[in-house]
Amino acid sequence: DTGVSQDPRHKITKRGQNVTFRCDPISEHNRLYWYRQTLGQGPEFLTYFQNEAQLEKSRLLSDRFSAERPKGSFSTLEIQRTEQGDSAMYLCASRTKGDSPLHFGNGTRLTVT
Amino acid sequence: QQQVKQSPQSLIVQKGGIPIINCAYENTAFDYFPWYQQFPGKGPALLIAIRPDVSEKKEGRFTISFNKSAKQFSLHIMDSQPGDSATYFCAASNSGGSNYKLTFGKGTLLTVNP
Numbered sequence: 425d426t427g428v429s430q431d432p433r434h435k436i437t438k439r440g441q442n443v444t445f446r447c448d449p450i451s452e453h454n455r456l457y458w459y460r461q462t463l464g465q466g467p468e469f470l471t472y473f474q475n476e477a478q479l480e481k482s483r484l485l486s487d488r489f490s491a492e493r494p495k496g497s498f499s500t501l502e503i504q505r506t507e508q509g510d511s512a513m514y515l516c517a518s519r520t521k522g523d524s525p526l527h528f529g530n531g532t533r534l535t536v537t
Numbered sequence: 538q539q540q541v542k543q544s545p546q547s548l549i550v551q552k553g554g555i556p557i558i559n560c561a562y563e564n565t566a567f568d569y570f571p572w573y574q575q576f577p578g579k580g581p582a583l584l585i586a587i588r589p590d591v592s593e594k595k596e597g598r599f600t601i602s603f604n605k606s607a608k609q610f611s612l613h614i615m616d617s618q619p620g621d622s623a624t625y626f627c628a629a630s631n632s633g634g635s636n637y638k639l640t641f642g643k644g645t646l647l648t649v650n651p
Contacts (some may be wrong), residue, residue: 428580457638466543466626466641467581480638515580519637525571525638528580 429531430516432465436535437506442500445532449518456489456499457465457526459515460484467515468529509521540564542628543642550617551650552589558612558645560627565608567629569637572601572612575624575644584625585612 429448437443449456454475459467470489472480475496485491486508493499503510513531542561551554560570567591573581585586587594587601587610587642598615614621628639 437538455637464643464645466541466628467639468641469638472638517580523632525586526637527582528582529572530578530580 428516428518428527430529430532431450431489432532434533434535436537438537439506439508440523441506442502443506443534444500445514445516447499447501447516447518447529447536449498449516450527452489453518453520453527455519455521456493457517458479458499458501459517461513461515461531462490462511470501470514476525503534506534510534511536540567540640541598541627541642543627545645545647546643547646549648549649549650552618554617554649556614556617556621556647556649558627558647559609560611560629560642561607561609563608564629564631564640567617569630569632570601570603571595571628571639573601573626573628573641575626581626591604601646614647617647618648619651621645622649 450498456473459468471491473493488504491501497502509512515531517528519526541646572584574584575581585596585599589605600613603610624644626644627642630639
């Protein structure tokens with residue numbers, strides 16, 4: 425169990441650019457979540473995958489955001505045409521089925537200049 | 538609409554003190570209440586969690602008290618240490634219907650002075 429891995433840890437981009445983040449969940453965790461955390465706030469739910477199926481999306485996930493989990497293992501979160509308001513920590517989390525707890529990665533901190 | 542309200546926003550205690558962090562929820566469908574600890578630059582880490590069928594749960598120095606009728610729950614940290622200085626988040630979810638999607642409070646920044 426090596427934990428949830430996220431890459432990159434930090435990303436600085438200019439407004440209008442596209443960015444993509446990657447999440448590798450804990451091995452055999454078939455449920456994967458993306459959250460966003462802004463300074464001084466708790467994490468906010470963005471989207472949820474069970475295996476490769478994206479089962480729920482928050483209204484926070486605008487049309488500029490897209491997430492995939494093509495083979496039910498790693499996941500990517502892409503933000504197109506970034507805006508300054510997208511600056512935040514993007515957290516990935518995973519769990520197995522049943523009552524298993526949610527395990528978070530250390531996040532990708534995005535700064536849009 | 539903030540579904541989980543957490544207080545206080547920040548808390549300073551001396552080593553050995555017992556900080557108490559409180560949370561209140563609105564959604565009566567919530568049935569799973571975890572607490573997470575977060576250090577700067579790190580993701581949240583699960584500390585302890587409770588379900589409404591018990592009023593208290595203890596793990597090491599951490600205790601959750603749960604009041605279902607008041608829709609409130611709290612975290613107590615016994616014999617607090619400087620290493621406990623971190624941000625603490627309460628959360629809640631409806632495990633039956635919402636894919637364990639967690640709704641978080643805004644967090645409490647705890648400082649334990651030596």
